Amino acid sequence: MDTESLAQELLALNLPHMLVVASSDLSHYDPYDMAVEHDHTTIGHILEGEGGKLGGDDACGFMPIRTILAMAHVCGWKSRLVDYRNSGDTAGDKSAVVGYASIGFWEDRNGHE
Numbered sequence: 001m002d003t004e005s006l007a008q009e010l011l012a013l014n015l016p017h018m019l020v021v022a023s024s025d026l027s028h029y030d031p032y033d034m035a036v037e038h039d040h041t042t043i044g045h046i047l048e049g050e051g052g053k054l055g056g057d058d059a060c061g062f063m064p065i066r067t068i069l070a071m072a073h074v075c076g077w078k079s080r081l082v083d084y085r086n087s088g089d090t091a092g093d094k095s096a097v098v099g100y101a102s103i104g105f106w107e108d109r110n111g112h113e
Contacts, residue, residue: 001063003051007070022068024061026099032088039084039099046103047079068105077105 010020026039042058045051051066059065072079082102088094 003063003066004070006067007074010067011071011074020068020071022061022064024059024065026059026101027057027086028060028098029096032086032094032097035086035088035097035099039086039101042099043081043084043101043103046101047081049073049079072105075107078108079103079105 010018026042027035030038038058042054045053045058046065046069049069049072051062051069054062054065056062071077080103082104084099084101086097086099088097
């Protein structure tokens, strides 16, 4: 899939209240500390708009994430990490965890966050 083209097609819909969601796990089944390091690198790429640095080992839904990043680039959207956790934080077993993050993107119409 050409994520740049998909981003352009979605933006061309010109919907006044469009909400776009990309849902994906991050790292899969690494030990806790390794997963946290890997996931924070992935989150950094997302926050910096570096979709080309994302692959399947970083997030199984890297293509939808790349699409949103392409849309964010065209529209000048801001981004912020809302929360990061992994299954070791919630289920307790830290030997092989799955990472999750919530990252928001928005149009900065007033010049501030």
